Amino acid sequence: MGDPSTPAASAPPPAEKQPELSNAPPPLLDGIVRVKVPPDKIAPFLAGKTGLFKNCSKETVSKVAALMQGLECAEGSELCSAGKVNDGLYVLFSGRAQILLPGVGGELIPIEQVEPGEHFGEVGALLEKPSPFFILTTEPSRVLWIPAVVAQGLVANVPAVGDALSRRMAERLSALALVQTAPAPEVMTDIEAQLLQVVDAVAAQQKEDARNAAQAEERLAGGAVFHELRDFDLSPSVLSMVPVKLVRQFRLLPVKLTGKVLTVAMVNPRDQAALAELSRTLVSVEIIAVAIGLEDFNSALVRLKLDDSRSSARATSGPRINPDSFNFETITEREDARTDRAAMGDEAIKLFNRIIASGIEREASDIHIEPTAQGFRVRLRTNGVLADWNETIPASTSLKGLTARIKVLAGLDITERRLPQDGRIGLSTGRREIDLRVSTLPANRGEKIVMRILEAAGSTRQLDQIFLETNVLTAVRKALNRPYGGIVVAGPTGSGKTSSMY
Numbered sequence: 338m339g340d341p342s343t344p345a346a347s348a349p350p351p352a353e354k355q356p357e358l359s360n361a362p363p364p365l366l367d368g369i370v371r372v373k374v375p376p377d378k379i380a381p382f383l384a385g386k387t388g389l390f391k392n393c394s395k396e397t398v399s400k401v402a403a404l405m406q407g408l409e410c411a412e413g414s415e416l417c418s419a420g421k422v423n424d425g426l427y428v429l430f431s432g433r434a435q436i437l438l439p440g441v442g443g444e445l446i447p448i449e450q451v452e453p454g455e456h457f458g459e460v461g462a463l464l465e466k467p468s469p470f471f472i473l474t475t476e477p478s479r480v481l482w483i484p485a486v487v488a489q490g491l492v493a494n495v496p497a498v499g500d501a502l503s504r505r506m507a508e509r510l511s512a513l514a515l516v517q518t519a520p521a522p523e524v525m526t527d528i529e530a531q532l533l534q535v536v537d538a539v540a541a542q543q544k545e546d547a548r549n550a551a552q553a554e555e556r557l558a559g560g561a562v563f564h565e566l567r568d569f570d571l572s573p574s575v576l577s578m579v580p581v582k583l584v585r586q587f588r589l590l591p592v593k594l595t596g597k598v599l600t601v602a603m604v605n606p607r608d609q610a611a612l613a614e615l616s617r618t619l620v621s622v623e624i625i626a627v628a629i630g631l632e633d634f635n636s637a638l639v640r641l642k643l644d645d646s647r648s649s650a651r652a653t654s655g656p657r658i659n660p661d662s663f664n665f666e667t668i669t670e671r672e673d674a675r676t677d678r679a680a681m682g683d684e685a686i687k688l689f690n691r692i693i694a695s696g697i698e699r700e701a702s703d704i705h706i707e708p709t710a711q712g713f714r715v716r717l718r719t720n721g722v723l724a725d726w727n728e729t730i731p732a733s734t735s736l737k738g739l740t741a742r743i744k745v746l747a748g749l750d751i752t753e754r755r756l757p758q759d760g761r762i763g764l765s766t767g768r769r770e771i772d773l774r775v776s777t778l779p780a781n782r783g784e785k786i787v788m789r790i791l792e793a794a795g796s797t798r799q800l801d802q803i804f805l806e807t808n809v810l811t812a813v814r815k816a817l818n819r820p821y822g823g824i825v826v827a828g829p830t831g832s833g834k835t836s837s838m839y
Contacts, residue, residue, distance in 0.1 A: 368410060368411035368412075368413065368414040369408050369409070369410050369411075369414050369416075370408070370409040370410075371406065371407065371408060371409075372407040372408065372409045372479070373407060374405070374407035374430070374479075374481070376399070376402040376403045376405075377402075379402035379405055379430075379481065380395075380398050380399050380402040382430065382454075383398050383401060383402060383428075384398050386453060386454035387428060387454045387455075387456070388454065388455070388456075388501050388504075388505065389428065389456050389498060389501045389502070389505075390497075390498065390501075392497040392500075392501070393495060393497050393498065397495055401483070401487070401491070404483065404484070404487050405428075405481045405482065405483055406481070406482040406483075407430070407479060407480075407481060407482075408479065408480040408481075408482055409477075409479055410432070410474045410477070410478045410479070410480055411474070411477055412474055412475065412476050412477055412478075413473060413474060413475075414473065414474045414478075415471065415472070415473055416434065416457075416458075416472045416473070416474065416480060417457065417458050417461070417468045417470060417471065417472040418468065418471060419438075419439050419467070419468055419469060419470055419471050420467045420468070421461075421467055421468060422461045422465060422466065422467050422468070423458045423460075423461035423462065423468055424461060424462070424484070424485050425458060425461075425462055425482050425483055425484050425485050425487075425488065426456060426457075426458050426459065426462040426463075426482075426483045426485070426487075426488040427456060427457050427458045427472075427480050427481070427482055427483075428454070428455070428456045428480070428481040428483070429451050429452065429453050429454065429455055429456075429457075429478060429479075429480055429481075430453060430478075430479040430480060430481050431453055431478060431479045432453070432474060432475075432476050432477055432478025432479060433450065433451065433452065433453075433474070433475045433476050433478065434450075434451040434457075434472055434473060434474045434475060434478060435447060435449070435450055435451065435472070435473055435474075435475050436448040436449040436450075436451060436457065436470050436471075436472055437470060437471040437472070437473060438469070438470055438471075439471065445471060448470065450475075451472070455505075456502075456505070457470075457472050458472070459502060459505075459506060461485070462483075462485040462488040462489070463485075463488060463489060463492065463502075465485065562627050562628065563627070563628045563629070564602060564627045564628065564629060565629065565630070565633055566590070566592065566602060566629060566633050566634075566637050569592040569593050569600075569602070570593075571590075571592060571637075571641065572594075575591050575592065575593065575594045575599075576590065576591055576641065578591050578594070578599065578619060578622075579591045579601070579615070579618070579619070580618065582698070582699070582700070583611075583614060583615065583618065584638075585638075585700070585719075585720070586611075586700060587603065587605075587608060587610075587611035587614070587615075588603065588604040588605065588631070588634050589601050589602065589603040589604070589611060589615075589634075590602045590629075590634065590637060592627075594622070597621065597622050597623055598622065598623045598625060599619065599622040599623065599624050599625070600625050600627060601615065601624055601625070601626050601627070602626075602627050602628070602629040602634075603626050603627070603628065603629065604628075604629060604630070604631050604634050606626040606627065606628045612624065612626065631806065658694040658697055658698050658766055659694070659766075660687065660690035660691045660693070660694040661690065662766045662767065663690055663693070663694075663764050663765075663766050664764060664765045664766070665746055665762065665763065665764045666762075666763040666764070684731050684733050684734045684738070685734055685735070685738035685739045685741070685742045686742055688730065688731065688734050688739060689739060689742045689743065689746075691728065692704060692706075692715055692726065693764070693771075693773070693788075694766075695717070695726060695728065696717050696788075696790055697766075697769075697771060697790060697792075699717055699719055700719060701717040701718055701719045701790060702718050702719070702721075702789065702790060703717070703718040703787055703788065703789050703790065704716075704717055704718075704787070704788040704790065705717075705718065705723065705785070705786075705787050706736075706739065706740075706743075706785065706786040706787075706788075707780075707785050708736055708780055708781075708782035708783035708784070708785065709782065710782070712730070712735075712736065713730075713736040713739070713783070714726075715730070720832075721828075721829045721832050736783045736784075737783070740777070740783070740784050740786060743762075743775060743777075743786055743788070744758070744760075744777070746762045747760030747761060747762050747773075747775040748760050748761075749775070749777065754779060754784060755779055756779070757776065757777060757778045757779065758775075758776075758777045759774075759775065759776050759777075760775045761773060761774055761775060762775060762788075769792065770792065771790065771791070771792055772790075772791040772792070773788045773789065773790060773791075774788065774789040774791065775787075775788050776788075800813065800814070826838055
């Protein structure tokens with residue numbers, strides 16, 4: 338078709354970019370009449386019947402429907418002419434059409450039947466080159482026309498459209514290869530080359546879209562490139578460079594060491610506190626952060642058995658917090674001074690301090706002390722999972738002595754062993770203030786004790802430290818900004834409900 342005959346009008350494209358688009362309708366040929374098709378009728382057709390738009394969002398389909406022109410075509414109308422540039426992309430709304438290839442002797446060779454929902458005119462719309470085909474209607478038909486600049490904008494900004502165009506052009510190339518035109522092989526070669534240009538143009542645009550998407554992810558991750566852990570050859574020597582406490586606390590893994598440059602994969606590479614702590618811990622290397630998914634990180638912890646491999650080292654070296662550095666609240670110290678230390682023994686006092694130090698160092702939420710047939714056992718709940726305390730318990734230490742020590746510090750009655758009791762223990766170590774909530778429960782072999790560890794400094798956190806998934810964080814912020822409704826915070830013990838509520 339020729340040049341547009343009416344002035345251009347500006348309209349937004351169905352994508353993120355906003356170039357100026359020409360929405361001028363094509364000049365009408367014999368047997369073609371312009372008709373108005375309401376966008377609310379076009380949009381369901383595009384979403385349900387066309388391969389070009391069925392995978393697009395409703396917003397994109399609605400914008401495209403508003404930009405389309407309706408053409409009523411009589412039987413035998415020429416929609417695209419071989420050797421002429423058509424200035425738009427066509428979608429058959431109703432009726433039928435046929436793609437015809439001009440032969441050497443002037444005959445027209447049928448290539449393909451066009452059914453409702455299919456598109457044509459890609460060569461002129463995308464490459465602005467003469468069409469290699471004639472396209473004629475074989476019965477009264479209605480056609481939807483999209484300006485070339487809109488079609489180019491769709492390919493540039495909507496990956497689903499570019500993918501559909503590539504697949505359809507590949508199918509037409511296959512159909513063209515089946516047509517036998519021995520007298521003029523050079524004609525076929527030119528047409529195939531022209532169609533391949535369209536496919537290459539779409540593929541190049543898709544690669545550009547992929548690069549743009551990768552850059553967008555990079556910006557979203559705070560400048561860090563997104564990777565999967567399988568991209569790296571995880572070495573035990575590199576993994577051991579970062580303490581397991583930092584691995585679990587900040588959800589990161591050291592994955593590659595090149596010279597003095599350490600690549601660290603992080604669930605939240607924007608966490609400046611984590612990066613600062615890594616810099617203080619690893620002063621001899623330069624740190625480069627890359628982004629990984631939360632599920633990828635969790636599966637790596639299980640697969641690499643990081644806890645098991647490092648727990649033995651932690652057991653031999655002892656807790657990093659000095660158990661002798663604890664300062665208990667004054668009131669409990671006075672209670673302790675009035676209590677007969679022989680009732681509990683010095684071993685019980687030292688053991689209690691070691692248990693608390695180990696729980697704090699491992700960031701446990703609870704400490705469970707339970708009587709058993711052989712004595713008692715200690716378990717720590719970390720990230721909702723109970724694990725046995727793997728340090729040696731002196732044989733001379735009894736559960737009664739340990740229970741007495743805990744009750745004294747918590748202000749409980751040490752002579753009451755048949756009723757449950759609740760209390761609290763306040764302690765400090767260095768600049769850290771720790772609060773222990775103590776609960777006792779009578780059992781058949783003694784008393785069960787559970788201590789909840791609470792640290793004031795860790796109660797209040799930023800939202801992005803609690804909700805690490807971007808979509809969850811976005812949903813939470815949206816819900817918080819609403820004037821009504823509520824947010825349900827649920828999960829197992831130690832999963833972060835209290836931190837989320839703060």
